Amino acid sequence: MAECAHTWNMTNRQFGFAVFERCSHCRIIRAYYAEQDSWDDYKEGEHHWSIVENAQTFRFDLECEECGMYVSYDDFLGLLYCTSCLDDCPVEILRKKYEEDNTWILVGFGFLPESSANPYSAEKLEVLSEYFNQRRDTSRSRVKILPNSLIDKLSLCRGDFIHDVGMLSLEPPEERKPLF
């Protein structure tokens, strides 16, 4: 039987929040998807979590309409676009390289801090790239989603997540505070 070329559809869409919080003791940043936003500080073991940002986002899965293959993204935080903040960052180097082929680079993040140690599955990011390319006119340009492990100085990264920030206000902030 021939291998399926896959035609991906987005399914199981749920709108919620990407929550970014920081521990005031160890300064570690934690980010995850939640159905409800939250602004309250709270203690959890040795950590004392304070909200850095709530952004509206959505979660989804992908399913191949040909073979039924199902890929879950319930541990996916979002897509970050490179703002060319560091010349020597591997993402910036790849961004310049891919730009020559009209390919636009994005960085896929799983929840933090888990995906700092174990980058988001390269296979799932490949499927996600394939999905967004199937949605676009690829004769003009393509997208390529890279794993966040390529960002070697996350604390200095000024890339921006494609999230809805400040949507509870009529006037979103002009400048988003650095997350990392």
Next chain:
Amino acid sequence: MTTQELTDLLGLKALSTFEPREITGVFISDMLSDVMAGAKSGNLWITVQTHKNIVPAANLVDASAVIVTNGKQVPEETIELANKHDIAILWTESQTFELVGRLYSLGLATQ
């Protein structure tokens, strides 16, 4: 109809430089997540959002143009990013409702 033809027909102000593209339909939302989930390639995206993040969102879903309505001022950094990615940012003082009526009368609708 192309983005350039639409710009001329409706007297929209082009804030960024762009290559004209065929318009496939219209998508209206002020949420990036909505757009990422539902807009289709070649769609016109109508919004009052002006933050620079509209550019990567429009780019990701391959929108043919973003039309900013209600005369909302668009920051320079949004325009610069749009120029870099060949994303058409069009601007009008019209309210979204009025603009949508005009688009509908031109035969454009949700894809």
